[in-house]
Amino acid sequence: MYMDINDIIKPENLVYTKPRLMNDNPMHYCPGCSHGVVHKLIAEVIDEMGIEEETIGIAPVGCAVFAYNYIDIDWIEAAHGRAPAIATAVKRLNPKKMVFTYQGDGDLAAIGTAETIHACNRGENIVIIFINNGIYGMTGGQMAPTTLEGMKTSTCPYGRNVALNGYPLRIAELVERVDGTCYVTRQSVHTPASIRKAKKAIRHAFENAMAGKGTSMIEIVSTCNSGWKMTPVKANQWMEENMFAKYPMGDLKNV
Amino acid sequence: MYMDINDIIKPENLVYTKPRLMNDNPMHYCPGCSHGVVHKLIAEVIDEMGIEEETIGIAPVGCAVFAYNYIDIDWIEAAHGRAPAIATAVKRLNPKKMVFTYQGDGDLAAIGTAETIHACNRGENIVIIFINNGIYGMTGGQMAPTTLEGMKTSTCPYGRNVALNGYPLRIAELVERVDGTCYVTRQSVHTPASIRKAKKAIRHAFENAMAGKGTSMIEIVSTCNSGWKMTPVKANQWMEENMFAKYPMGDLKNV
Amino acid sequence: MKEEIKLMKGNEAIAHAAIRYGADGYFGYPITPQSEVMETLMEEKPWETTGMVVLQAESEVAAINMVYGGASCGKAVMTSSSSPGVSLKQEGISYLAGAELPCLIVNVMRGGPGLGTIQPSQADYFQATKGGGHGDYHLITLAPASVQEMVDFVALGFDLAFKYRNPAIILADGIIGQMMEKVVLPPFRKRRTEEEIRAQNPWAALGKPKDRKRNVITSLELDPAIMEQNNIRFQATYKRISENEIRYEEINCENADYLIVAFGSMARICQKTIELAAEEGIKVGVLRPITLWPFPSEAIARQTSHVKGILSAELNAGQMVEDVRLAVNGKVRVEHFGRLGGIVPTPDEVLAALKEKLM
Amino acid sequence: MKEEIKLMKGNEAIAHAAIRYGADGYFGYPITPQSEVMETLMEEKPWETTGMVVLQAESEVAAINMVYGGASCGKAVMTSSSSPGVSLKQEGISYLAGAELPCLIVNVMRGGPGLGTIQPSQADYFQATKGGGHGDYHLITLAPASVQEMVDFVALGFDLAFKYRNPAIILADGIIGQMMEKVVLPPFRKRRTEEEIRAQNPWAALGKPKDRKRNVITSLELDPAIMEQNNIRFQATYKRISENEIRYEEINCENADYLIVAFGSMARICQKTIELAAEEGIKVGVLRPITLWPFPSEAIARQTSHVKGILSAELNAGQMVEDVRLAVNGKVRVEHFGRLGGIVPTPDEVLAALKEKLM
Amino acid sequence: MKEEIIIAGFGGQGVLSMGKILAYSGLMEDKEVTWMPSYGPEQRGGTANVTVILSDERISSPVLNSFDVAVILNQPSLEKFENKVKPGGILIYDGYGIHHPPTRTDIEVYRINAMEAAIEMNNTKALNMIVLGGLLKLKPMVSMENVLKGLKKSLPERHHHLIPMNEQAILKGMEIIRKA
Amino acid sequence: MKEEIIIAGFGGQGVLSMGKILAYSGLMEDKEVTWMPSYGPEQRGGTANVTVILSDERISSPVLNSFDVAVILNQPSLEKFENKVKPGGILIYDGYGIHHPPTRTDIEVYRINAMEAAIEMNNTKALNMIVLGGLLKLKPMVSMENVLKGLKKSLPERHHHLIPMNEQAILKGMEIIRKA
């Protein structure tokens, strides 16, 4: 039976669309950047949990600094690396709110290491969304603590050399060891299946925070095709082939 | 056979004395403070290795800030928490020198968390001596990240409550997980036997640094009888009975 | 509870005043000579009474950013530290100013530079009044000279901060922080409810109800044209503050032949200098700036009509003296007297300096 | 290698100049608009040629403390950043000053306060010249106005820092950092050997030989009497620097009726203003402070003999104008013109402001 | 002689490197030069522009609000810079990216279908060199010899084999530019 | 009336709390008071001192360089403060800690064997109260009634049962002080 496209495109047949809480502002991200996908998941989870009026997001310094332009909730922009400290205060002063941070690997794993470890150690009832794209996207592709060995960036143009630059740092493995975390997981958003899993993880983390179970960290191994100097499609492939070995997918802790 | 004391007290019968590199300046530490014991061990190891001309110590902000007054080597006093960053530069600019930091638990595990983790992650060829006395001694006995649950300090006068103040933080367990460390051990200096072991550990760490094997951390679980408001003898007992459960003795990593 | 007369340290006074003001949160890190602020709060456990949150942060940097977080929700939040710790907070302070957030910062100054000494100093005057952080901004800077003012300026600082949406700082020193004096504590005020905060601070990020757009607390603006407009708005605020909020005290100024300008504990010492000078027949007045920013420039300029010279007496190498000179604009001689590194001069030393430099 | 003529960005120039100077180490953290400094160094890999260490630190705080560490060993070490990052370094900078350590800091300023904008600004003038950190100290502050001066001031900054054992700062802005101009690069100098450092900097902590006492690098002194002596020594150094190291450029000043005081890129713009003014028959001169601290107060004061008014033109809301007013001490009118938040004025705007405010 | 030029377009169009080659060419002719880019966060796809000044004398301000020549490669840039061209100045635009052409009549407007030509040459990277050719045709401020020297200076060694192709693109641009 | 007093000794001797009780007693008499301690790092065993001023009028400077009365409990403090007593002023010292007694003749010097008495009372913690008693004997600046009130104010509730013992110590001190 032949069916015209216009017979299908009807409200009652809708199965997927841009999340309600994501507004129409065009996003500034590069084509194919993982940030957009994660933004959508967060918007969906907040919407599905019905907590949009109670949610406060903490946006980092990094490419996601403008997250506040795209998801229609209240936001606080944080100084570089300090989002967990800010979230700590916001949550403690407003214990019934849902408070989450959204941070890059430069933000969270370099300058913000102390704030991250200590918020987790205090077991703040917040969610930390950690976008690990192995590079400083915003500032032009410098080395991050999570940059892989041999990977080229503008501050290791000949490839990361551990003797000079140290080892790729696995933050999730650290915060897993800290008593205040209740849920530490590593996810990705490069395929429909991984996206569905990542969304479940985010939802679980948000529920933990609302239930006062402690700190949840969701690391999302991501691409920065611009910093990596690849097409988005190639970047996803490269990520699977290279990043996942150092940053394996799955839950590290779930109590 | 009766022997007069003066027959024994002769240079040729000497079996133990204050280390040569420890000078005669009276130490400012409280009676019975663990810092003095550790100072002696460091002075002995440097002397025994014959590296006093090549050794640069980094003194922290904390009770040990005046370490530079007591051990006769070159010293650099560090801003609070930043000793590992300073040591990084000193060692990289002087690769043949022996560079060590000496830091308290407030210094290393609170304000200096990022510098500690990143120096370890870069595998700087330095030694970190970490005096964990569960308190901020210098400033009057405030809570440290390592203060035990229920333990009273001037900023948790009713006892550390994890809901308010977070969990005691085990730094050694974190840096053990970081790729740049070659040796992570936990020691104490409250008995002659433990002192002998601690000295061996310090010597091993110094040798690692000179051999370029990476970062060594020696955590020394210590007392601050003044901050704990106990006699030195009682403090040692209390440490054994309470601190060792949370901070168990022994090597965590030795590669 | 009602007003109460007590004997307490300046640092303790800050803590009690904050609880009674109805402050929502304190975030700090220990450092001499101000650790008693947090210690007193922890002893008082206001979280069990007023609901005030008190948290020992992992560092001064974390503490100031916790303040930024709390202020972003429209809460009355504060931090305290001493000189090196306040230097670490400079980025955060600039962010607070740039995001137009009210809050209260306390600096109980010690001698610098560097780790320096823990003894009293006033060498962070420039840092507080000219902007130790980056960019064009100002902190409303209050300089207490007694333990009572440590109490009073907590409420004043918070009130001004909220009135103008700008951080306020109490610039005290080791003397004011550590000494005990008689104080009258104000009655307890209720902490504001979330509804009150939403009504009074409609900009606060407290969760977005359906009937307003999302609130975003940020100091970022990549478009320089808009960023310039933001800065012009800040400058307009600073102008309003300068027009309305200058505070100072004149002691013996009417018939004075010489004027000492001094703030904080130094002003206390100089009050005794007036007596010593009078004994020698020298008429000295003291003008004590209470707000260091905005600075009482006009009040000082007015003194030039009758004084022969002005001495800026400070526990530093010459900082406020620049503002005094700018106020006087060459009309009379202005000299500086200071002691450094934690040394506190005696009243007769000040008099000797005045005689030597101005007479 | 010899002198070389190249076309490069100001930020790149800093990197090349550092290598050629024989700098021992660079420690930095990325931030716009100065990331090319470290990127160029990483591209050039001087560790394989001169032996210079280049390290990307985990933060600005770590970077400035690495500089402190390197400087403690008598090495020629440096860092660079932009406004928010420099605010984070304030504690470290105060420590460097307090421990009397030579080093070079570069601030390629962007608009603030807070995260602000990444466009050019001069709003960190106060922070650099008055002491953004705690305590009484000064940085030798050099303000380049061309890419060539970015090259030249690396050597000058290091040389002055070592001469006086005091940190030096290059206070540039986004324009100077990002623009390309022709530069002459100096020949390569050898890095000093450990023996040379020991001889030239006997205070350096490089390991204690038997024939001297231990060297201790510290800014701590709990005895206020000694701490005051330390501070008096610092002040004496500042005096010597002020007597010997003031640098400025006078353009068209001899017969000028009006003077513009401007530094860095703003001075470049104002040079064109001179031309525009001349077309209208207005005689304008520009005095460009090259050292912002020590400030060329006397040179400016001398101008008051013949100018009718002075305009302080800055990319900020009015900072250097205070030093100009202090220099002039009421003798002629001093006004400020500034653009904010990353906006750069055109030469004719400056002229219009001069006419409006002074004529 | 003094030329104040703005070049503007999308991030990927080679705007900055076109300016750089121009600046290097000026350097080869012993002129004073400044090259002042717009700069911003890294994201791909935004607009970029660069101000290039070539002069026989020391250059004062590197920042300009009006220009002798504007080279415009996309619509947003046209909107931003059309009215910043000095009266009597020149505006060059690429037809591909511009749907609403310039309207000023007090300046000389030229069109160059550089994108089309680049696609024809099977090398969209040559776009900026073609445009440069067009510019040099109108304003021969530097000699071809020095442009090639400038190219050599501004390209890393490993790309020197591309110089002949770039020369071709420049010649192409000189050929196809025409009054709009 | 105005009394400017320095009290100095080892850290553990109760110097600061003696000053505190004096200050509280002054408060109870509606006097103006300031209490200004030396402060420093935590380590046990160092010396401590406190400046207490009681006055009928507003107190200007809390920091003084000379004193009406100096109460000295150890040798280093004696060396530091002996020459800071105003001519005609009073110096009180405890014989136990002082091996080289004061030498000035232009001031009144008193000795109080407080440590001995405290040991006798089997309560070395009472040392400072005994000394306080001695001081009050010489300078009855506050009434006993107000001292007890001040004690109550300065001690936490749980220590109020110690007040009678403190009173006894004060009386003891009044008894044993004598001209040196």
Next chain:
Amino acid sequence: MAKIKGAVVVNKERCKGCELCVVACPSKVLALQPAEVNDRGYHYAFMQNPDACIGCASCGLVCPDGCITVYKVKL
């Protein structure tokens, strides 16, 4: 088993031509416009092979910019 048919609508002006939807589609429905660009200069995605669409929403899920709306009917 009922046959399933789907259709998608791409927000042409929002699309950045990243191609992620193209490779994510199990039925090879989508492609980028080879020549035409949108106002922001991107070769945007479109249904080149609309009949093959099964409404699985994979394209929508992977699209970082939320450009794709997916519809589905069971026949």
Next chain:
Amino acid sequence: MAKIKGAVVVNKERCKGCELCVVACPSKVLALQPAEVNDRGYHYAFMQNPDACIGCASCGLVCPDGCITVYKVKL
């Protein structure tokens, strides 16, 4: 087996009377001076029971202030 005898010298002025040596001594040789204090006010350690000393150096090892020198002879 040879009998071992030891002796220690305590630096009286350096001693802070912390008592750690006293409890560390396996032979109960040491004690703190009950009444006498040194110049810094401390009840310092001394050999109360010198004959019992076996020169094991435990006291020296635990002394934080390096006050103790230990001598030993084999008889």
